[in-house]
Amino acid sequence: MAQKFNATIVDKVGLHARPASQLAKEASKYEADIKISVDGKNGNLKSIMNVMAMAIKSGQEVVVEADGPDEEQALAGIKKVMTDTGLIG
Numbered sequence: 001m002a003q004k005f006n007a008t009i010v011d012k013v014g015l016h017a018r019p020a021s022q023l024a025k026e027a028s029k030y031e032a033d034i035k036i037s038v039d040g041k042n043g044n045l046k047s048i049m050n051v052m053a054m055a056i057k058s059g060q061e062v063v064v065e066a067d068g069p070d071e072e073q074a075l076a077g078i079k080k081v082m083t084d085t086g087l088i089g
Contacts, residue, residue, distance in 0.1 A: 002067035015056035024048040032068025
């Protein structure tokens with residue numbers, strides 16, 4: 001069963017290129033399908049272009065969802081990268 005977490009983007013620039021590439025790199029380590037959603041739009045977190053195209057801004061709430069055999073580890077890894085890069089508080 002898919003697992004997910006919600007987070008509010010606090011980086012004043014929003015989800016820009018550097019954290020997007022770090023998230024895509026982290027997401028690619030896992031077998032699970034990992035997607036990010038905001039305002040009804042979904043993006044594949046393993047694709048930097050997908051994530052950048054969503055133009056996620058500061059203050060927006062995102063939902064990160066993982067579905068697969070290593071979904072718990074995937075979400076923990078993604079949340080750590082988002083915190084370490086200052087995307088979320």
